[in-house]
Amino acid sequence: MKDLLNRLIQHETIDKDEAKSALLKISSQEINPLQIASFLTVFMMRKITIEELEGFKEALLETCHKIDLSAYDAMDLCGTGGDGKNTFNISTAASFVVASLGINVAKHGNYGVSSISGSSNVLESIGVKFTNDEKRLQNQMERTGICILHAPLFHPAMKAVASIRKSLAIKTFFNMLGPMVNPSQPKHQLVGVFDLELLRLYHYLYQKTDKNYCIINDLNGYDEISLTGKSRLISTSEDMYINPQDFSASQIKPQSIYGGKTVDEAVEIFIKVLKGKADEAQLNVVSANAAAAIKLKKDISYKEAFDLAKNQLKRAKAYQVLMNLKEETHAYS
Template sequence: MKQLLYHLFDHNTLDREQARQVLLRMAKGEYNESQIAAFITVFLMRSISIEELSGFRDALLEMRVPVDLAEYNAVDIVGTGGDNKNTFNISTAACFTVAGAGYNVVKHGNYGATSVSGASNVIEHHGVKFTQDIDVMRRSLDECHMAYLHAPFFNPAMKTVAPVRKALGVRTFFNMLGPLVNPSMPKRQVLGVFNLKLARLYHYLYQQTDTQFTIVNSLDGYDEISLTDNFKVINRSGECVLTPEELGFTRCSEPDLFGGDTVEAAAKIFDNVLENKATEAQINAVVINAAYSIQTCAPEKSIEACIAEARESIESGKAKAAFKKFVEINS
């Protein structure tokens, strides 16, 4: 690791195989926490290269516990985190909104590393017990269109770096990797990123696959469509910048999406959204992210039609029913 750090400190990058090897060795416990922290810090000082990101991804996918849910042709809806906005759980609420609309979702998530409440925090708060049982996941998909993969259960390599990530408390390249290493390897993905540089990296990576993808970024730095600013959407059809008003939404402000200072506060907002009792800004943020997820599953549909489906899922109670059934099956 010492030679590797000197190599990086001299402004050199790793090739794909070097990146793969270092993460494999990190997972085996060959480096101490100080070395891991120093290594991670390099990528806070400069941008990660496509070769490095690809190599890290190769290693994590190689070490994952595979999950075969291919027959469900599900979508994953995930943000990188690390945008320092501490929003409520928008993408998790969008997952249940999409499930309520009848589309299969297999979400890969974790506890919050840079925010108060990650997907695993809010789901566990409701009594859900995470599982590796494929039969439970299949039953969950069959009965409520939603399965959840708690990252530490399926990416054991992440366990060695979890204490360092938590201690650092800042965005790291592991935030970038999380959305790329869903153990079920879904062929449909909605990826929220915190800046356009990362959007381009993801775009390059996903162009090399057969995945139906949508990459979203709010231009003011949210790793999802926040409706606080104009936002960029990238998919196989191309890329565009849209305003909230173009799609019939009222622009909101940062405090409108604040998730609170505790998991309990974030969970309350999450519940209010699914019960259609939240503020207009909170519901709209979930609706627009769910809408682009629906369009990722059904590219032939207009975004306006997908917005209507997402809104109907919440207003009719289908999203809430999907979550209730999910908790029942997974508790």
């Protein structure tokens, strides 16, 4: 690692095999924490290359605890995080909306690092229990239409760097990797990324797979559709810009989707949204992101998908899925 760090500090890039090897060593805890912190820091100071990102991805997938959910033709809705916007848990809320419509969801997530509350913080606070037991996860999918794949239970490297990432408290390349390394590797995926360069990298790598995907970057710097302005969207079938008006929604202000100062505040917002009792702006932004996911599975317009999603929120159907999941995760306690 010392030689590799010296090269990186001299502004060199590394190839795919070197990147993969470095992350494999981190996974097996062969690298000391200070060297890991230095390694992460290098990639905060310059853009990551496609080869480096692909090598890191291969290492995480090679070492992860894999789960077979292929029978459920599932989808993941996952953002990279790292946009520094501290929104409420929009993609997680959208996941429950999608599941309430009969589209199976294998939600990959983690604790917040650069934000107050990640998806795992909120769900754990509500009482959802995490597991990496394949049979239990299959049961959750069978009975509720959704299961939660808490990243540290599946990825040794993410577990090894968890405390370091928390101490750094800013985005690292692990943010970039999160959506790519869902341990069930679902066929369908909605991915939110924090800048257009990462959108390009994701599109390049996803084109090499058989995934049915949609990658989103909000031009105001969000890793999801924020409805504060225009978003760039690239999928297996289209490359376009999408506006709030495409959902027949109004443009909103950034403070409308603020996630609060504590996990408790984030949980309160999350539950209000799923119960359909939140502000119109909050309901609309969740419905818009759910709509982008729904459109991957249904041949309907964004407006029609948006209306479907919002109706589920208004009827508290997404909240019922959450309660069903919570109950199911306690079934084996």
